[in-house]
Amino acid sequence: MEKFYQIWKKFGKNFEEGGKLAKLSSFYDAFDTFLFTPQTTAKRNGTHIHDGSDSKRTMIIVVLALVPAMLFGMFNVGYQHLDVTGQLLNGMTCALFWKALGFGILAVLPFIIVSYAVGLGIEFIVAQIKHEEVAEGFLVTGFIIPLIVPINTPLWQVAIAVAFAVIFAKEVFGGTGYNIFNVALITRAFLFFAYPSHMTGNEPFVRVGGTWGWDGGVDAVASATPLTQMSTGEELHIRFWDLVNGLIPGSVGETCIWAIALGALLLICTGVASWKTMFSVFVGGALTAFIFNRFGAADNAVAQYPWYWHLVSGGFAFGAVFMATDPVTSARTECGKWIYGFLIGAVAIVVRVLNPGYPEGMMLAILLMNAFAPLIDWCVVQSNISKRAKRSNSASVKLEK
Amino acid sequence: MLSQKTKETLLGPLNANNPVVVQILGICSALAVTVQLKPALVMGIAVTIIVAMANVIVSLIRNTIPMRVRIIVQLVVVAALVTLVSEILKAFAYDVAMQLSVYLGLIITNCILMGRLEAFAMTNKPWDSFLDGLGNGLGYAIILVIVAFVRELFGAGTLLGFRIIPDSWYAANGGFYENNGMMLMPAMALILVGCVIWVHRSINDEKK
Numbered sequence: 001m002e003k004f005y006q007i008w009k010k011f012g013k014n015f016e017e018g019g020k021l022a023k024l025s026s027f028y029d030a031f032d033t034f035l036f037t038p039q040t041t042a043k044r045n046g047t048h049i050h051d052g053s054d055s056k057r058t059m060i061i062v063v064l065a066l067v068p069a070m071l072f073g074m075f076n077v078g079y080q081h082l083d084v085t086g087q088l089l090n091g092m093t094c095a096l097f098w099k100a101l102g103f104g105i106l107a108v109l110p111f112i113i114v115s116y117a118v119g120l121g122i123e124f125i126v127a128q129i130k131h132e133e134v135a136e137g138f139l140v141t142g143f144i145i146p147l148i149v150p151i152n153t154p155l156w157q158v159a160i161a162v163a164f165a166v167i168f169a170k171e172v173f174g175g176t177g178y179n180i181f182n183v184a185l186i187t188r189a190f191l192f193f194a195y196p197s198h199m200t201g202n203e204p205f206v207r208v209g210g211t212w213g214w215d216g217g218v219d220a221v222a223s224a225t226p227l228t229q230m231s232t233g234e235e236l237h238i239r240f241w242d243l244v245n246g247l248i249p250g251s252v253g254e255t256c257i258w259a260i261a262l263g264a265l266l267l268i269c270t271g272v273a274s275w276k277t278m279f280s281v282f283v284g285g286a287l288t289a290f291i292f293n294r295f296g297a298a299d300n301a302v303a304q305y306p307w308y309w310h311l312v313s314g315g316f317a318f319g320a321v322f323m324a325t326d327p328v329t330s331a332r333t334e335c336g337k338w339i340y341g342f343l344i345g346a347v348a349i350v351v352r353v354l355n356p357g358y359p360e361g362m363m364l365a366i367l368l369m370n371a372f373a374p375l376i377d378w379c380v381v382q383s384n385i386s387k388r389a390k391r392s393n394s395a396s397v398k399l400e401k
Numbered sequence: 402m403l404s405q406k407t408k409e410t411l412l413g414p415l416n417a418n419n420p421v422v423v424q425i426l427g428i429c430s431a432l433a434v435t436v437q438l439k440p441a442l443v444m445g446i447a448v449t450i451i452v453a454m455a456n457v458i459v460s461l462i463r464n465t466i467p468m469r470v471r472i473i474v475q476l477v478v479v480a481a482l483v484t485l486v487s488e489i490l491k492a493f494a495y496d497v498a499m500q501l502s503v504y505l506g507l508i509i510t511n512c513i514l515m516g517r518l519e520a521f522a523m524t525n526k527p528w529d530s531f532l533d534g535l536g537n538g539l540g541y542a543i544i545l546v547i548v549a550f551v552r553e554l555f556g557a558g559t560l561l562g563f564r565i566i567p568d569s570w571y572a573a574n575g576g577f578y579e580n581n582g583m584m585l586m587p588a589m590a591l592i593l594v595g596c597v598i599w600v601h602r603s604i605n606d607e608k609k
Contacts, residue, residue: 154577168592194583 004270055176058327059139061272065263066143066322072259073252074104077151080206080249081107107207108252111146114155118162119145126171137176137183138166144184144322147253148315148363151207153191153198161190181370182329185363192363205249225249227314227352227359243312254318264321273325276334277341281320284345285311292353303353310349319362320345324369331373333380340376344369411532414540417605421544422598426512430504431545432590438561440500441549443490445542447505449535451482452514456534458482459522466523475518476509483509513541548593556584 078100082088087096119138127134142162149158169186170179192199205225226238226248242248246256253259267273289307296303310316324330324344331340344365351361358364420426427448434444458478459466466474487505490498498505508514517537522530553559558566558580570576583589 154579156577157579160581190583193586194581195579196582197579 056136058272059136061266061270062140062322063143065266065272066140066147066253068259068262069147069253069256069318070108070143072246072256073147073254074108075101076104076247076250076255077107077207077252078102078104079247084206107151108146110155111149111151111153111158111252112143114158115145115162116142118159119166122163122166122171126175130175132175135176137170141166141183141187144253145187148184148188148251148318149191150198150205150251152205153195157191157195157198158187161187161194164190177328179328180374181367182323182326185323185367185370188363189367205251225314225359240309240312243309251315251318254315257312257317260317260321267321267325273321273327274330274337276337277325277330278320280338280341281324281345282311284342285316285320285349286345288346288349289353292349296353300353302356310352314352314360315362316345316348319348319366323362323366329370329373331376331380333377336373336376336380339380340369340373343372407529407532410529411536414533414536415543416540416601419540419544419601420513420516420537421541421594422601424516426516427541428591428594430507430511431541431548431594432587433504434501435545435549435552435590436556436585437500438546438549438553440497441545442542442561443494443497444501444504445538445545447486447490448508448511448513448541449538451479451486451508452517452538453531453534454482455479455514456517456522456530457527459518460525460527460530463523471523472515475515479509479514479518513537544594544597547597548590551593552584552590555581 079088081103082096082100116138119142120134123134123138145158145162165183165186169181170176170183173179226243238248244257246259248255264273264278268275268278286307289305289310292300292303293305293307320341324341331337344362346365347368348361348365351358351364355361414420417423421428421431430444435441455475455478459475462474483506486508487498490501490505517534521533525533550560553561554565558564558571558578566578568574570578572579
């Protein structure tokens, strides 16, 4: 964090009176307060916390980490639309690039607005009733929801799902910081179980018709996501690097591994998310998928997909980086983080392979392990206590001798 | 007409001492039979009749039942009544009886029944016991009907089988609306019961 601040301050010289970017100084100021305030820290001796990080700053960094995935997702929504309506037959041009981006922004923006309006609305009302400050918790949740919801979900359903998740997964437990389950994932789970026709199959993930009447009126059939194709045993027409680059059908934010990796880098460098959890999710997923590769049934198509495909397809990477590391709902002990992450990866692959009804297991895996996180922590703490008790007992026995 | 005490025996379980939302009894069947309004209504009526009758019978013979075998005696009374009601339902309302399936027979293990027999009928006179059974059965039925009302309306768009949300609203017919599949799951029923408890407590707390 310290290094970042120094680079930032250096950069800030440009904004001072007479500098190159002096006119934009208010912009710099806004980000300065967002990212690096409060600056007051305890003295550098003793066991104080040295960084004045608060939840507002943590949240903003997560949102910044999500921006690459969001921008790429918007472009991909437009790209998929152009692709399926046959406008890309003559290759990509500059004009088409901007059309894709514009189309995507218009398509995704309503989701962001609905998600924030409903979620923050409920937060404000609850804060009024409880006579508390409005907590920042929904900043990240509201930004993640548009990224994990299929692009063709009707907005009123998104609104109901957000309301359900904020009230029943968060406020009834006591608000920000007290929830057992990841609120954004509860939103998705509600949509998944309440309106399944919009969550699986071919139609949900590619917008064929127009957005706000723009560029509509073409009849075309969208192709399914790679995971759905896997689970239905269709032949895949994509290569490994297509999955990594992310110009494929899927939820808005989950397709491009590069964008997610960029976010992961920021989260790990700033120490906001635990690299242990992230890493162990991938290890758990890779190991389980590898075992299925080796010993899985020959007639189960999903089991036969190479393990490194599993790690980059569907919401696996997105879930591992942004959802599994949620500091409120994940395990908190250092040893517990390894166990927690490993089990998420393993369960996600098991669901994918063994249950043809759920092509994507990441959502269910994370929600399941959310429920077990306190238990994992408890076991880790207890084992540590008993280990220490044993050590001190044997020491005292020696002394007596 | 009724004295203060009998009034409380009859009306208490409807609100302040409700068996489902205050004593948290009979939750299992409340989740299982409330997908539609009709089976919930029938279930509510069946439980009301059985609790009232069982209360009267047990109250009549309460002084002759040996304490050591009282649970068995109570079970025999309840089992006889449950069998009677389920046979009547099979004869006159076969479809509903099939929908209720095993939960009709399982009324015998409904905690509300054993609770009332043990707590009230064993120590009170037949008329009071009858009112107590009636009140508790109706208290149970009210919650079932509330939960089933919400679940059928939003889960299937109908009430008692009649269409409430017009066909033309549905996405399949060019509208925008879709039924909420979550409402058909027992998990949502539990959340709805939770909501009823929430509303009930906040109203009753304000009275205090």
